[in-house]
Amino acid sequence: MRIIFVCTGNTCRSPLAESIAKQEIEGCVIESRGIFAIDGYPISKNSQEILSAKHLPESSVSQSFTSDDLAADYIFTMSQTHKNSLFNQYGEQKNIYTLKEFVGEKGDISDPFGGNKNDYEAIFDELSALIVKLKQKLMKA
Numbered sequence: 858m859r860i861i862f863v864c865t866g867n868t869c870r871s872p873l874a875e876s877i878a879k880q881e882i883e884g885c886v887i888e889s890r891g892i893f894a895i896d897g898y899p900i901s902k903n904s905q906e907i908l909s910a911k912h913l914p915e916s917s918v919s920q921s922f923t924s925d926d927l928a929a930d931y932i933f934t935m936s937q938t939h940k941n942s943l944f945n946q947y948g949e950q951k952n953i954y955t956l957k958e959f960v961g962e963k964g965d966i967s968d969p970f971g972g973n974k975n976d977y978e979a980i981f982d983e984l985s986a987l988i989v990k991l992k993q994k995l996m997k998a
Contacts, residue, residue: 858995859886859929862956863922863939867891869970870935872900872916873907873981874956877988879914882995888929890922892942901970903977911981927952933991936965960990 860882862874871889878887898919899905908915926932927947933956934940940955957964966983969976 858884858931860888860931860933861922861926861929862887862889862933862935863892863943864889864935865891865893865939865968866898866970867894867919867921868898868901869904869968869977870966870980870984872919873904873977874933874935874984874988875916876908876913877981877985878991881988882992888920888926889916890920890926892922892939894919894921896921901977903969903972903974906974907977907981931959933959935968938965956984956987956991960987960994962987962990 860878862871864871867890871891875887875889896919900916905915924947927950930952932953934943934953935956937955940953943953956966967980969980
Protein backbone atom coordinates (compact mmCIF):
# COMPACT_ATOMS: atom_id res chain seq x y z
CA MET A 858 0.00 0.00 0.00
CA ARG A 859 1.24 3.47 -0.90
CA ILE A 860 0.13 6.51 1.13
CA ILE A 861 0.94 10.14 0.35
CA PHE A 862 0.35 13.07 2.70
CA VAL A 863 -0.12 16.46 1.03
CA CYS A 864 0.13 20.03 2.32
CA THR A 865 1.10 23.33 0.74
CA GLY A 866 4.91 23.47 0.67
CA ASN A 867 5.83 19.99 1.96
CA THR A 868 7.97 21.54 4.71
CA CYS A 869 5.76 21.38 7.85
CA ARG A 870 2.57 19.31 8.11
CA SER A 871 2.98 16.62 5.47
CA PRO A 872 6.60 15.77 6.42
CA LEU A 873 5.52 15.45 10.06
CA ALA A 874 2.62 13.20 9.02
CA GLU A 875 4.94 11.13 6.82
CA SER A 876 7.40 10.59 9.64
CA ILE A 877 4.74 9.72 12.22
CA ALA A 878 3.07 7.30 9.80
CA LYS A 879 6.38 5.61 8.99
CA GLN A 880 6.74 4.92 12.71
CA GLU A 881 3.11 3.82 13.23
CA ILE A 882 2.07 1.99 10.06
CA GLU A 883 4.17 -0.95 8.95
CA GLY A 884 4.32 -2.50 5.51
CA CYS A 885 3.42 0.62 3.57
CA VAL A 886 5.28 3.02 1.33
CA ILE A 887 4.68 6.42 2.94
CA GLU A 888 5.59 9.70 1.30
CA SER A 889 4.70 13.37 1.40
CA ARG A 890 4.25 16.07 -1.20
CA GLY A 891 3.32 19.72 -1.50
CA ILE A 892 0.93 21.36 -3.90
CA PHE A 893 3.24 24.37 -4.19
CA ALA A 894 6.46 22.71 -3.01
CA ILE A 895 9.88 23.81 -4.17
CA ASP A 896 11.55 20.52 -5.07
CA GLY A 897 14.60 19.86 -2.93
CA TYR A 898 13.81 22.46 -0.26
CA PRO A 899 14.52 21.25 3.32
CA ILE A 900 11.72 20.76 5.81
CA SER A 901 11.22 23.51 8.37
CA LYS A 902 13.69 23.86 11.24
CA ASN A 903 10.95 23.33 13.84
CA SER A 904 9.74 20.18 12.08
CA GLN A 905 13.30 18.84 11.93
CA GLU A 906 13.85 19.56 15.63
CA ILE A 907 10.63 17.81 16.66
CA LEU A 908 11.38 14.73 14.59
CA SER A 909 14.91 14.57 15.94
CA ALA A 910 13.79 15.00 19.56
CA LYS A 911 11.18 12.25 19.15
CA HIS A 912 13.65 9.94 17.35
CA LEU A 913 11.42 9.70 14.31
CA PRO A 914 12.66 9.23 10.76
CA GLU A 915 13.32 12.56 9.11
CA SER A 916 11.42 13.22 5.94
CA SER A 917 13.27 13.79 2.73
CA VAL A 918 13.42 17.17 1.06
CA SER A 919 10.24 18.72 -0.31
CA GLN A 920 8.66 17.42 -3.48
CA SER A 921 5.83 18.70 -5.63
CA PHE A 922 2.71 16.61 -6.15
CA THR A 923 2.60 15.26 -9.71
CA SER A 924 0.19 13.20 -11.77
CA ASP A 925 2.36 10.13 -11.04
CA ASP A 926 1.33 10.44 -7.38
CA LEU A 927 -2.29 9.74 -8.31
CA ALA A 928 -1.33 6.04 -8.45
CA ALA A 929 -1.06 5.95 -4.63
CA ASP A 930 -3.67 3.89 -2.80
CA TYR A 931 -4.48 6.80 -0.49
CA ILE A 932 -3.74 10.50 -0.73
CA PHE A 933 -4.45 12.44 2.46
CA THR A 934 -4.52 16.22 2.38
CA MET A 935 -4.17 18.50 5.37
CA SER A 936 -7.11 20.70 4.35
CA GLN A 937 -10.21 20.83 2.20
CA THR A 938 -8.47 23.52 0.14
CA HIS A 939 -5.65 21.09 -0.70
CA LYS A 940 -8.18 18.42 -1.66
CA ASN A 941 -10.08 20.87 -3.86
CA SER A 942 -6.85 22.02 -5.48
CA LEU A 943 -5.96 18.44 -6.44
CA PHE A 944 -9.49 17.84 -7.75
CA ASN A 945 -9.30 21.04 -9.80
CA GLN A 946 -5.98 20.03 -11.28
CA TYR A 947 -6.53 16.28 -11.81
CA GLY A 948 -10.29 15.77 -11.68
CA GLU A 949 -12.14 14.08 -8.83
CA GLN A 950 -10.23 11.06 -7.59
CA LYS A 951 -11.66 8.34 -5.34
CA ASN A 952 -8.36 7.96 -3.44
CA ILE A 953 -8.05 11.59 -2.24
CA TYR A 954 -9.40 12.55 1.19
CA THR A 955 -8.63 15.09 3.83
CA LEU A 956 -6.95 13.22 6.68
CA LYS A 957 -9.63 14.32 9.13
CA GLU A 958 -12.45 13.37 6.76
CA PHE A 959 -11.05 9.84 6.35
CA VAL A 960 -10.94 9.21 10.11
CA GLY A 961 -14.40 10.70 10.70
CA GLU A 962 -13.47 14.15 11.98
CA LYS A 963 -14.30 17.60 10.65
CA GLY A 964 -12.06 20.55 9.89
CA ASP A 965 -8.56 21.19 8.65
CA ILE A 966 -5.11 20.76 10.14
CA SER A 967 -3.73 24.26 10.73
CA ASP A 968 -0.52 25.33 9.06
CA PRO A 969 2.17 26.11 11.65
CA PHE A 970 4.39 27.79 9.03
CA GLY A 971 5.84 30.97 10.51
CA GLY A 972 4.73 29.96 14.00
CA ASN A 973 6.78 29.11 17.06
CA LYS A 974 7.90 25.72 18.34
CA ASN A 975 4.72 25.35 20.42
CA ASP A 976 2.62 25.75 17.26
CA TYR A 977 4.58 22.94 15.62
CA GLU A 978 4.31 20.74 18.74
CA ALA A 979 0.53 21.20 18.73
CA ILE A 980 0.31 20.15 15.07
CA PHE A 981 2.61 17.19 15.76
CA ASP A 982 0.32 16.05 18.59
CA GLU A 983 -2.78 16.50 16.43
CA LEU A 984 -1.22 14.55 13.56
CA SER A 985 -0.07 11.79 15.92
CA ALA A 986 -3.62 11.26 17.18
CA LEU A 987 -5.05 11.33 13.66
CA ILE A 988 -2.50 8.83 12.36
CA VAL A 989 -3.33 6.40 15.19
CA LYS A 990 -6.97 6.62 14.02
CA LEU A 991 -5.83 6.22 10.42
CA LYS A 992 -3.88 3.08 11.30
CA GLN A 993 -6.91 1.61 13.07
CA LYS A 994 -9.17 2.32 10.09
CA LEU A 995 -6.70 0.89 7.57
CA MET A 996 -6.29 -2.27 9.65
CA LYS A 997 -10.06 -2.83 9.49
CA ALA A 998 -10.20 -2.36 5.72
